[in-house]
Amino acid sequence: MKSEHKLPPLPDRAICHQYEIREDHRKKAENTPPFLMLDLSNSVVRRVDFRTAKPIITEHEWLGRMSATSWHYALYPDAETDLIAGVVCLGGVNCTGGSYLHVTYGLTPQEIGVFARGTCVWWAHKHSASFLISSALRMLKHDAPHKKIILAYSDPSAGEIGTVYQSTNWYYLGRTKTTSYRYRSPDGTREFSDASIIVQAQKRGVTWKQVKQEYLDAGWKMIAQAKKHRYAYLQDKKDKRLKALLESMSLPYPKRGK
16 A cells, blocks of 8 residues: 555544534524424434434534435424424444454344434424434334344544433443545545545456556555444343343443543
């Protein structure tokens, strides 16, 4: 790999980027919504389609784009409104690019789910994220009963430490072991991840190394990403082997600034 293709890694952010996005939307809002979510007593979570979730993610989530997800859940302030306060999007291991991720847990790829995207709007209740995630996990048991564990990642370069996963009792498994990269176009207007390289290679029937080299030859740059925080949620509470494995892998929760 030619060194001139690589840019310095992104540093950890001190403030969560999605918090900054919400604050920016709040300041720019010309009108306050018909109501602010003062509590969650009347809130409902529904399964929605990809198309419904997409505009919320693209406008409010820090990556600003969807992933290859299959299950999408939206939080509504009450059963009568069509205003969406937040969404979460889940998929399989293809969302991470981790083709062999299941081996670590002694599972099949189909038994692992991934929290790939999630965000709440600026006027949502402060506990909306944890309420939405907990509700989505319960609904996923019905929608995808074959999922035994759900994985999630928090990106320090976006100021994330996984606070919402800590508040909903996930296992913390430390940081990812390998460095991932993003690819930036020569003019700096486009970016995509390692996972996109793999998807493109699969669609074309070539190796990911071939696709990567094509981009590098065209002047794209590689940006090293901070190693992400890893979390796991045990969906199948009856699986004692898996529970023991996750407990043995579990580490103390990370704290901001440490």
